[in-house]
Amino acid sequence: MRLLTHNMLKCHVKNCTDPDKQYPLRFKDVQIEQIEYEPNEEFLVRMLPRLDWTALVKTAKDLNIAIPDSVPEDPASDQEFLQKLHTIIMETHVTEGSMVCDGCSHEYKITKGIANMLLAEHEI
Amino acid sequence: MGLPTPDTGHLRQTEYATVYEPAEDTYLLLDAFENDREELQAQRPTICVEIGSGSGCVSAFLGQVLSPYGALIFSTDINPAANNATRETVAKTPSESVFDQCRTRFVQALDSRLRGNIDVLVFNPPYVVTPSAEVDSTIEAAAWAGGVLGREVLDLLIPQVPALLSPGGRFYLVVIEQNKPDDIIAEFAALGLAGQRVLSRRAGIESLSILRFIRPKL
Numbered sequence: 510m511r512l513l514t515h516n517m518l519k520c521h522v523k524n525c526t527d528p529d530k531q532y533p534l535r536f537k538d539v540q541i542e543q544i545e546y547e548p549n550e551e552f553l554v555r556m557l558p559r560l561d562w563t564a565l566v567k568t569a570k571d572l573n574i575a576i577p578d579s580v581p582e583d584p585a586s587d588q589e590f591l592q593k594l595h596t597i598i599m600e601t602h603v604t605e606g607s608m609v610c611d612g613c614s615h616e617y618k619i620t621k622g623i624a625n626m627l628l629a630e631h632e633i
Numbered sequence: 634m635g636l637p638t639p640d641t642g643h644l645r646q647t648e649y650a651t652v653y654e655p656a657e658d659t660y661l662l663l664d665a666f667e668n669d670r671e672e673l674q675a676q677r678p679t680i681c682v683e684i685g686s687g688s689g690c691v692s693a694f695l696g697q698v699l700s701p702y703g704a705l706i707f708s709t710d711i712n713p714a715a716n717n718a719t720r721e722t723v724a725k726t727p728s729e730s731v732f733d734q735c736r737t738r739f740v741q742a743l744d745s746r747l748r749g750n751i752d753v754l755v756f757n758p759p760y761v762v763t764p765s766a767e768v769d770s771t772i773e774a775a776a777w778a779g780g781v782l783g784r785e786v787l788d789l790l791i792p793q794v795p796a797l798l799s800p801g802g803r804f805y806l807v808v809i810e811q812n813k814p815d816d817i818i819a820e821f822a823a824l825g826l827a828g829q830r831v832l833s834r835r836a837g838i839e840s841l842s843i844l845r846f847i848r849p850k851l
Binding site for chain 1: 677679680702703704705707711713716717720729731733734735736737738741742743744745746747750
């Protein structure tokens with residue numbers, strides 16, 4: 510699972526509604542793998558407005574990954590920024606571990622790079 | 634002519650026994666994508682989601698259709714064997730897209746962040762008419778048993794679709810005649826989403842159609 514995907518996941522347990530706590534999910538005991546991938550700047554620029562930058566910064570810092578605090582004014586022409594972004598969201602994979610919600614403490618497992626976001630009936 | 638059908642030969646392995654194998658309904662959906670290739674590329678989708686990806690054949694094919702442009706293609710399924718089968722299929726299929734899989738029902742856990750952000754949404758639902766009790770009764774049945782009118786699973790998703798799509802975003806849906814496609818189109822119209830049948834084909838006892846809905850651009 511790429512950090513790009515993690516940026517799109519939010520706790521969906523019933524009654525867990527504090528927006529400041531249910532997102533982003535906090536990684537716990539994770540294994541990280543860097544997998545090289547051909548950069549595609551045009552795609553990165555399109556994806557940028559779809560990202561929650563604040564959540565990405567929080568997550569990257571938790572994992573001790575260097576990340577710019579803010580998006581530059583003209584990201585499309587900032588090669589250095591795009592390269593960093595590429596490394597963080599496209600090449601950084603979480604292969605094992607879990608994601609914890611700070612609101613309700615629910616733990617979502619990640620196995621072989623796939624997050625299990627399925628909840629039991631009573632949790633939905 | 635045409636793009637190659639993604640290789641799903643690995644479904645013969647026992648760990649994938651519970652995963653729906655590509656069949657005529659799958660191929661009709663691939664044909665609909667191929668017919669729309671030009672407009673899909675012009676739309677330049679950034680985020681695509683396939684619900685219930687099963688073998689991964691459709692997700693992988695969508696990646697091919699969009700190439701040379703890249704997109705993020707999320708594939709969800711409640712069956713972990715399907716998540717793994719999808720991962721294997723997309724890895725074997727050359728495309729410019731990036732793929733990630735997630736075990737979830739519909740778009741649960743993704744829906745909040747992806748609201749208004751899905752450029753292409755795809756669902757080949759469990760559409761077979763069955764007694765209600767068969768829906769989700771086993772992991773195998775979950776792939777095809779659709780309950781009353783074959784609509785019990787689809788009907789849970791319908792109200793969510795308009796808000797999930799981005800302006801200009803599209804929703805592709807596989808149906809059979811028993812699902813009452815005209816009623817489905819009318820329901821979406823009432824939700825502000827115009828749609829039509831873009832392709833129909835008879836396959837054995839099934840009369841299949843692909844419905845396509847497009848959210849108006851702002």
